[in-house]
Amino acid sequence: MSKIYFYDTGxxxxxxxxxxxxxxxxxxxxxxxFENLVIVDFVKQDYNRGKRGNFYFxxxxxxxxxxxxxxxxxxxxxxxxxxxxxxxxxxxxxFRYWKKxxxxxxxxxxxxxxxxxxxxxxxxxxxxxxxxxx
Numbered sequence: 001m002s003k004i005y006f007y008d009t010g011x012x013x014x015x016x017x018x019x020x021x022x023x024x025x026x027x028x029x030x031x032x033x034f035e036n037l038v039i040v041d042f043v044k045q046d047y048n049r050g051k052r053g054n055f056y057f058x059x060x061x062x063x064x065x066x067x068x069x070x071x072x073x074x075x076x077x078x079x080x081x082x083x084x085x086x087x088x089x090x091x092x093x094x095f096r097y098w099k100k101x102x103x104x105x106x107x108x109x110x111x112x113x114x115x116x117x118x119x120x121x122x123x124x125x126x127x128x129x130x131x132x133x134x
Contacts, residue, residue: 034083078107085113
């Protein structure tokens with residue numbers, strides 16, 4: 001099933017009748033809006049660098065998923081997007097499954113916190129503010 005993303009997350013918030021940032025803090029679509037914001041930022045980064053980005057969403061029939069796959073050469077780099085501000089083991093579930101399927105180790109987690117963390121499994125955790133370094 002396809003996903004639809006808004007280039008303007010402000011428009012998405014307005015359509016959801018979110019009038020200010022404090023409403024978003026506990027809104028049921030907070031994670032979806034954050035994911036949308038991150039994906040569109042990746043698209044804009046590639047566009048501004050003169051690259052034609054190939055981005056994909058992957059989910060299998062049992063619900064395993066990767067929020068974003070970025071095609072770079074002959075590699076698909078997995079990216080998980082989490083609006084939470086605390087890094088938990090749940091952030092890495094998709095990477096473990098992806099590694100079993102593809103053998104690829106590594107990727108990125110973009111999350112709502114403010115730390116940068118390079119893990120021994122090759123996954124780098126970055127905040128939204130550090131997204132341009134990915």
